[in-house]
Amino acid sequence: MKDFNTNSFVRKNILELQPYLSFRDLNEFKDPVLLDANESAFGELNRYPDSTQKNLKRKLSVLKRVPADQIAVGNGSDELIDLIIKIFCEPNEDSILMMNPSFAMYGFYATVNGNKVLLLNLNENFEIDKDEFLKTSNEGQPKVFFLCSPNNPTGNSVEDIEFYIRNFNGIVVVDEAYIEFSDKKSCIDLLKKYPNLIVLQTFSKAWGLAGARVGAAYSSSEIISLISTVKAPYNVNSLSLNKVIEAIDQKEFVEQNIKNTLAEMSWLNEELQCLKSVEKIYPSAANFFLVKFEDVEKVYAKLLENEILTSKRSPKIPGCIRINAGSREENSRLIETLKTIA
Numbered sequence: 462m463k464d465f466n467t468n469s470f471v472r473k474n475i476l477e478l479q480p481y482l483s484f485r486d487l488n489e490f491k492d493p494v495l496l497d498a499n500e501s502a503f504g505e506l507n508r509y510p511d512s513t514q515k516n517l518k519r520k521l522s523v524l525k526r527v528p529a530d531q532i533a534v535g536n537g538s539d540e541l542i543d544l545i546i547k548i549f550c551e552p553n554e555d556s557i558l559m560m561n562p563s564f565a566m567y568g569f570y571a572t573v574n575g576n577k578v579l580l581l582n583l584n585e586n587f588e589i590d591k592d593e594f595l596k597t598s599n600e601g602q603p604k605v606f607f608l609c610s611p612n613n614p615t616g617n618s619v620e621d622i623e624f625y626i627r628n629f630n631g632i633v634v635v636d637e638a639y640i641e642f643s644d645k646k647s648c649i650d651l652l653k654k655y656p657n658l659i660v661l662q663t664f665s666k667a668w669g670l671a672g673a674r675v676g677a678a679y680s681s682s683e684i685i686s687l688i689s690t691v692k693a694p695y696n697v698n699s700l701s702l703n704k705v706i707e708a709i710d711q712k713e714f715v716e717q718n719i720k721n722t723l724a725e726m727s728w729l730n731e732e733l734q735c736l737k738s739v740e741k742i743y744p745s746a747a748n749f750f751l752v753k754f755e756d757v758e759k760v761y762a763k764l765l766e767n768e769i770l771t772s773k774r775s776p777k778i779p780g781c782i783r784i785n786a787g788s789r790e791e792n793s794r795l796i797e798t799l800k801t802i803a
């Protein structure tokens with residue numbers, strides 16, 4: 462890893478790209494007259510948001526103990542996934558590697574960018590086979606490996622993540638969208654050790670701010686600077702930036718949110734276990750369960766009939782539905798409906 466040279470993995474056109482720089486955002490002024498951006502002088506949201514997102518990065522820097530120049534902020538982590546692929550993967554030439562099953566958006570953005578998607582099939586306990594990983598990455602030479610832990614839609618964490626970071630000749634993106642629910646440590650702690658690592662986190666799950674569309678990437682300052690170069694200058698709006706800063710300032714809220722969700726997860730687990738229609742509940746380190754039913758079509762149809770929306774993963778994951786923890790009232794309605802199935 463010592464010899465890792467970020468730029469040797471970056472597309473040429475991206476290396477040569479001049480970032481759009483907002484003079485206003487890159488300098489400090491005491492009492493500026495702003496006549497530089499063709500904005501309106503009137504209204505509540507008349508100004509462009511800070512393109513460098515420095516206030517949020519300052520907060521995140523303290524919260525995550527990472528220098529601010531190692532943080533990028535995106536319009537959800539979805540945008541960051543898209544940007545990472547655009548930075549490293551030459552269209553119609555390069556490929557990405559992802560676990561299967563895992564979060565569909567990696568494959569989606571890769572396909573939009575004209576990149577092949579190599580699938581790393583998980584075993585029956587949804588674990589990675591290390592030999593399979595080495596074989597697929599050596600043969601296919603993918604540029605980016607998306608490692609989701611805890612994994613969506615299976616719910617389990619990936620063990621021995623460092624093995625994959627060490628043994629991948631390219632960029633490893635560890636997507637930690639559900640890390641707050643897990644008892645595992647964040648891979649942010651590994652950034653000093655591995656220059657090919659990007660950690661993604663989001664405000665959409667534990668923080669309860671899916672509507673704000675804010676995600677963050679933590680990586681080397683080189684990779685973060687590439688993300689800043691390719692992103693749309695005003696990619697996160699000022700309402701969302703302020704909301705997220707507010708949420709960080711009221712950390713008890715997120716802590717309570719996580720506690721409540723985990724309490725609902727254990728309630729759901731117990732209730733689901735008592736149901737005849739349930740064949741298996743896969744262990745989860747996230748805010749959802751992957752549940753295997755004896756008659757998945759019947760269960761899914763019954764839930765839908767009662768306007769209870771869940772995520773059917775069958776036939777890709779045979780017999781399985783992904784169900785996230787809701788409020789106690791919502792979870793009770795789910796269980797009551799499932800009880801009516803013979």
Ligand SMILES: *Cc1c(COP(=O)(O)O)cnc(C)c1O
Pocket residue numbers: 536537538539540564609613636638662663664665666671674675676
């Ligand atoms: C929900 C989720 C995200 C979050 O995406 P946002 O764009 O930040 O809302 C990212 N990765 C995974 C695996 C997810 O399940």
